[in-house]
Amino acid sequence: MTEARGERRTWLTRRGFLIGTGAAGAGLVAGVTLGRPGFHRFVAGRIAQVLEEGMEAPPDDFDAWFEITPDDVVRFNVTKMEMGQGVHTALAQIAADELGARWEQMDVRRANTAFGPQGASTTYGSFSIPASWAPLRKAAATLRELLIAEAGRKLGVAPDRLEAYRGTVRVRAEPSIRLTFGQIVDGVSAWPEPPEDPPLKDAARFEYIGRSVPRIDLRDKLTGVAVYAYDVQRPGMLYGAVARPPRIGSKLLRAAPGRAKYMPGVHAVVIDERAGFAGVAARTREQARRAVSELELEWSEGSHASQDDIEALLVADSDACIAVARRGRGERALGDAPVVAEYFTPFAVHASMEPQAALVDPVTREVFVSAQGLERCQEAVAQILGVETGDVTVHNCYLGGSFGRKTGLDSGTEAARLARATGRPVHVGWTREEEMRHGHLRPAQRNRLSATLENGRIAALSHNIASGPVLFPSFPKVFAIVAGADPGNWVGGLNPYRAIPHSETRVNTVKLTVNTGAWRGLGTLANVFASESFIDELAALAGRDPLRFRLDHLDDSPYGKRIRNTLLTAAELGDYGRPAAKGRARGIALSDYHDTITAAVAEVSVEANGEIVVHRVSGVADLGLVVNPDGAAAQAEGSIVMSLSSALIEELTVKDGVIEAANFDGYPLITQRRMPQIAVRLLESDGRPRGMGEPMMGPVAAAIGNAFFSLTGRRLRRLPFTPERVRAALT
Amino acid sequence: MQYLERAKLGLVKLNVNGRDVEIGDDYADGSLLWALRDGAGLCGTKFGCGVGICGSCTVHVDGRPARSCLVPVAAVADAEITTIEALAGENGELHEVLRAFIEEQVPQCAWCMNGQIMTAVAFLRATPDPDEDEIAAALDANYCRCGCYARIRRAVARAAKALRGRSDD
Numbered sequence: 001m002t003e004a005r006g007e008r009r010t011w012l013t014r015r016g017f018l019i020g021t022g023a024a025g026a027g028l029v030a031g032v033t034l035g036r037p038g039f040h041r042f043v044a045g046r047i048a049q050v051l052e053e054g055m056e057a058p059p060d061d062f063d064a065w066f067e068i069t070p071d072d073v074v075r076f077n078v079t080k081m082e083m084g085q086g087v088h089t090a091l092a093q094i095a096a097d098e099l100g101a102r103w104e105q106m107d108v109r110r111a112n113t114a115f116g117p118q119g120a121s122t123t124y125g126s127f128s129i130p131a132s133w134a135p136l137r138k139a140a141a142t143l144r145e146l147l148i149a150e151a152g153r154k155l156g157v158a159p160d161r162l163e164a165y166r167g168t169v170r171v172r173a174e175p176s177i178r179l180t181f182g183q184i185v186d187g188v189s190a191w192p193e194p195p196e197d198p199p200l201k202d203a204a205r206f207e208y209i210g211r212s213v214p215r216i217d218l219r220d221k222l223t224g225v226a227v228y229a230y231d232v233q234r235p236g237m238l239y240g241a242v243a244r245p246p247r248i249g250s251k252l253l254r255a256a257p258g259r260a261k262y263m264p265g266v267h268a269v270v271i272d273e274r275a276g277f278a279g280v281a282a283r284t285r286e287q288a289r290r291a292v293s294e295l296e297l298e299w300s301e302g303s304h305a306s307q308d309d310i311e312a313l314l315v316a317d318s319d320a321c322i323a324v325a326r327r328g329r330g331e332r333a334l335g336d337a338p339v340v341a342e343y344f345t346p347f348a349v350h351a352s353m354e355p356q357a358a359l360v361d362p363v364t365r366e367v368f369v370s371a372q373g374l375e376r377c378q379e380a381v382a383q384i385l386g387v388e389t390g391d392v393t394v395h396n397c398y399l400g401g402s403f404g405r406k407t408g409l410d411s412g413t414e415a416a417r418l419a420r421a422t423g424r425p426v427h428v429g430w431t432r433e434e435e436m437r438h439g440h441l442r443p444a445q446r447n448r449l450s451a452t453l454e455n456g457r458i459a460a461l462s463h464n465i466a467s468g469p470v471l472f473p474s475f476p477k478v479f480a481i482v483a484g485a486d487p488g489n490w491v492g493g494l495n496p497y498r499a500i501p502h503s504e505t506r507v508n509t510v511k512l513t514v515n516t517g518a519w520r521g522l523g524t525l526a527n528v529f530a531s532e533s534f535i536d537e538l539a540a541l542a543g544r545d546p547l548r549f550r551l552d553h554l555d556d557s558p559y560g561k562r563i564r565n566t567l568l569t570a571a572e573l574g575d576y577g578r579p580a581a582k583g584r585a586r587g588i589a590l591s592d593y594h595d596t597i598t599a600a601v602a603e604v605s606v607e608a609n610g611e612i613v614v615h616r617v618s619g620v621a622d623l624g625l626v627v628n629p630d631g632a633a634a635q636a637e638g639s640i641v642m643s644l645s646s647a648l649i650e651e652l653t654v655k656d657g658v659i660e661a662a663n664f665d666g667y668p669l670i671t672q673r674r675m676p677q678i679a680v681r682l683l684e685s686d687g688r689p690r691g692m693g694e695p696m697m698g699p700v701a702a703a704i705g706n707a708f709f710s711l712t713g714r715r716l717r718r719l720p721f722t723p724e725r726v727r728a729a730l731t
Numbered sequence: 732m733q734y735l736e737r738a739k740l741g742l743v744k745l746n747v748n749g750r751d752v753e754i755g756d757d758y759a760d761g762s763l764l765w766a767l768r769d770g771a772g773l774c775g776t777k778f779g780c781g782v783g784i785c786g787s788c789t790v791h792v793d794g795r796p797a798r799s800c801l802v803p804v805a806a807v808a809d810a811e812i813t814t815i816e817a818l819a820g821e822n823g824e825l826h827e828v829l830r831a832f833i834e835e836q837v838p839q840c841a842w843c844m845n846g847q848i849m850t851a852v853a854f855l856r857a858t859p860d861p862d863e864d865e866i867a868a869a870l871d872a873n874y875c876r877c878g879c880y881a882r883i884r885r886a887v888a889r890a891a892k893a894l895r896g897r898s899d900d
Contacts, residue, residue, distance in 0.1 A: 084840030084877045214836060221841035222829050223819040224775020228842065231774035239769065265757050284769060286761040353779050353787055353842040353876050400777070400842025401876050432780040630836055634879070638839055641878025664784040664874070672867040675880045 040484045044324035047487045056127060056373075058120035060135035062143040062194065065095065065117055072167065072182030074101045076108050077116030080132070081123040081372055082217060083352075083399035083406075084638075085693045086631035089216045090129055091136060093208040093627055098140035098201055100147075100164025101181065103208060108216055110396035113378050121396065122373030124407070124518065126594065126691025129627055133689050141198035146191050151184045166207075203625075203687055212630035221398065229370035229397040229411075230357035234425040237359065238267050240418040241288035242279040242428065243295055244438050247302030247657035248514050252276040258296035266291045270421040281418045281426050289431070303657040305513045310654055313510050316342065316448035316466040321506030322484045325494050330504030331450070331462035338450040338460070339541060341534055344718040345526035347652040348442040349435070350519060351669055354400020356439075357429035358411040360385075360419040367394040369412040372402055377412045384416040403642075404518030405439060407474065436667060437659045441652060442519030443468030443512055447493075447530030456542040458553060460502035463531055465493050467523060468516030469509055485509045492524030492698050493531065496563055496592045497553035514654060520639070521697030524593050525646055529719060532589035532702035536709060546706065547571055547588055562685050563590060566597045566622045573681050574601025574618030584615060587706025591698025596690040597622040600640070602703035603676075604711060610723030610730070614644060614676040614704060622683040623690040629682055632692040636680040639696035645670035647701035648720050743804060747771060748817040754804075763807055764788045764799040767814060775815040777845050779874065786846035786873035790814050796853040815845045818852070827897070828852050831890035832883075839877035846873045851887045859895055863888065 151169035170178030265287030470488025485507035539549035661667035754770035779787030818826035
């Protein structure tokens with residue numbers, strides 16, 4: 001792991017990547033204009049490499065991560081945002097293990113922009129564990145070697161005869177001769193030069209890695225002690241509310257305080273027409289919101305688009321797409337009469353239960369914000385307050401869910417504007433209506449798949465993806481020009497069946513009127529719903545068993561073997577291929593999200609009213625190495641539930657330039673009543689950890705659709721599978 | 732402005748977790764949710780939707796579960812209000828339902844858990860020996876976006892057993 005990092009250092013950070021492309025910028029842009037074949041595939045390959053090999057990898061300097069006190073406490077300054085995925089626990093397990101600490105002596109502190117590992121708080125893509133694995137272990141191993149050296153000095157024993165063990169350094173042959181970490185650091189004022197390449201612990205000796213250590217944050221969260229950004233309070237604080245546009249794309253032209261000034265509790269009306277901002281700071285939230293509705297505002301017309309207009313933008317023809325991946329001759333090998341099918345996935349919201357929120361204190365220059373990363377927010381707030389970036393401290397708050405929602409800067413910059421104008425700490429907490437109508441959406445997506453069958457096998461396969469921007473909004477505009485297609489769009493959309501001689505993935509990233517952006521798994525749910533439904537359709541056309549058909553198209557590489565094992569384990573766990581109870585059937589599907597392989601088996605029946613009942617979902621994931629089995633399983637379980645909600649219920653639509661649903665009455669989520677029996681099994685393969693926060697978003701929707709096909713012989717190609725669509729498919 | 736602010740400095744009294752709590756009368760015409768959170772600093776009660784659907788803001792009013800986002804402060808002036816903060820004793824002892832939620836490692840982000848737990852506590856008081864369907868039905872109106880539903884059911888069943896064991900003693 002360490003060797004791979006060295007040579008790719010220029011690709012490790014977002015900035016590094018942009019500098020990298022910038023250096024070759026002229027050539028690359030020429031590539032676009034010349035339409036050089038393969039250009040976008042080259043860029044896409046590089047982007048995939050960046051995404052998968054450690055963007056936002058934290059630093060490996062041990063003194064940023066650790067501090068050991070003479071009273072035997074190991075302070076562990078953990079970076080990354082805890083939004084429910086248990087990452088602080090998992091990182092602490094890695095740290096304690098490599099350091100040789102006792103779990104009970106670990107004091108986990110959330111690093112912020114003022115202390116602890118810097119520059120890598122951004123938490124996304126299920127990359128926290130894979131990206132932190134090598135640098136964190138190196139930092140812990142470095143400190144462990146220093147502790148051993150110092151213990152050797154104090155004990156008068158050669159360091160090579162010593163080992164770190166559960167918070168002590170002891171003589172290997174005589175374990176009773178030992179010093180605790182506290183005794184070792186007592187009196188040490190400075191460490192000597194740390195070793196360059198400290199040895200890493202042998203995996204066979206892991207004590208905490210691979211164990212279901214209980215989550216460290218649950219007690220505080222359950223007793224109301226844990227502080228989320230929505231909970232932050234400061235003496236003398238005010239509450240802010242902000243005017244929202246009446247239609248998608250409406251811009252604020254003119255604003256006047258109107259009656260808002262005189263409303264009860266109002267402290268200040270803040271208007272900045274140039275920034276398109278009008279807001280109120282008041283003594284309570286409800287006062288601020290009531291006052292905002294009394295502002296006199298003039299907005300530009302904005303969009304009158306409706307759902308059909310937007311869906312018409314999603315063109316998945318090959319001519320509209322650019323190639324991002326190709327094997328063999330790609331789509332040119334399809335021939336004249338390929339099998340073609342189109343699938344559709346609608347807009348969705350994140351619905352994280354905590355809407356976004358922030359408090360900005362303009363005097364202490366502290367920020368408490370619900371954000372998946374702290375650094376961008378620090379920069380943006382500093383700019384508004386008119387101070388140096390380094391003068392602003394952004395705290396690491398717990399997030400009440402995110403799923404890609406809290407990747408923007410909205411609440412932080414809004415609180416900053418109001419705080420600057422009033423000179424008081426201001427808290428802005430969004431309402432559910434604001435979250436639904438004024439955030440960003442999972443893009444609606446159209447996938448067109450084409451294939452040619454020869455002798456019961458797939459000879460050529462192409463996958464065209466038309467979707468909205470997902471990662472582009474977080475990058476400078478030049479990135480979109482160079483990349484051509486949004487890398488978030490094809491996540492989960494690359495063909496895992498490498499024995500198919502010719503395959504291609506093409507992408508058309510198109511602005512969809514509404515703001516679109518990151519959502520758990522990015523394109524994975526939509527792409528895998530499409531591709532794995534299609535594979536099932538091909539299996540049916542070829543007259544083959546869907547599982548055997550899949551296995552027949554895998555290659556013999558380690559990658560192919562991991563997929564085979566995952567599929568077969570899922571089949572076993574979910575009784576795929578065994579007879580189901582009367583009126584029920586099972587379906588299977590496979591997914592690869594950034595090299596975490598997942599498969600799911602769903603068992604369904606259909607009610608007379610067209611409601612699909614999902615009775616069982618069995619999910620299997622190969623994540624290489626599992627740090628915390630119960631924590632990883634919880635992520636898989638949660639993703640299965642979120643996928644079920646997307647597959648069966650969730651759909652957001654636009655009418656006359658307005659998002660139709662405003663709250664959960666118009667956009668319900670799945671509840672206890674529709675919960676199937678869920679089973680999860682985790683597989684380890686090559687000793688290298690992959691992420692688990694998102695991968696299981698891939699296979700569930702397709703598994704349900706495939707089960708429905710197996711039951712009824714009818715194919716559902718549009719999510720969600722509502723009773724109306726099911727009834728239509730059955731008639 | 733200053734004059735107006737001073738004129739509003741009255742106080743509203745609520746009985747929360749067995750104590751009298753004074754809240755600025757800015758909260759008098761608002762909902763119980765914001766009076767508890769922003770007025771009294773009891774942030775264990777969470778805001779999720781503001782329209783009584785998600786259940787994150789559930790508290791007990793005279794022992795019965797209520798969606799505090801829909802409860803006007805004026806309506807509970809004489810009521811006994813219980814929030815999740817009351818489930819952890821000052822000596823650190825936890826209510827059986829909280830313990831069961833930790834033992835089953837239920838929460839992920841935990842934002843909705845206030846509602847799950849306050850609903851479960853009231854449910855188990857009325858239904859000490861529930862079957863799985865009754866548990867699912869009782870908690871069907873509490874959203875959990877992290878998808879912890881199966882673990883929630885397991886924890887409520889576990890808590891029911893622990894609570895029954897207690898009353899048998």
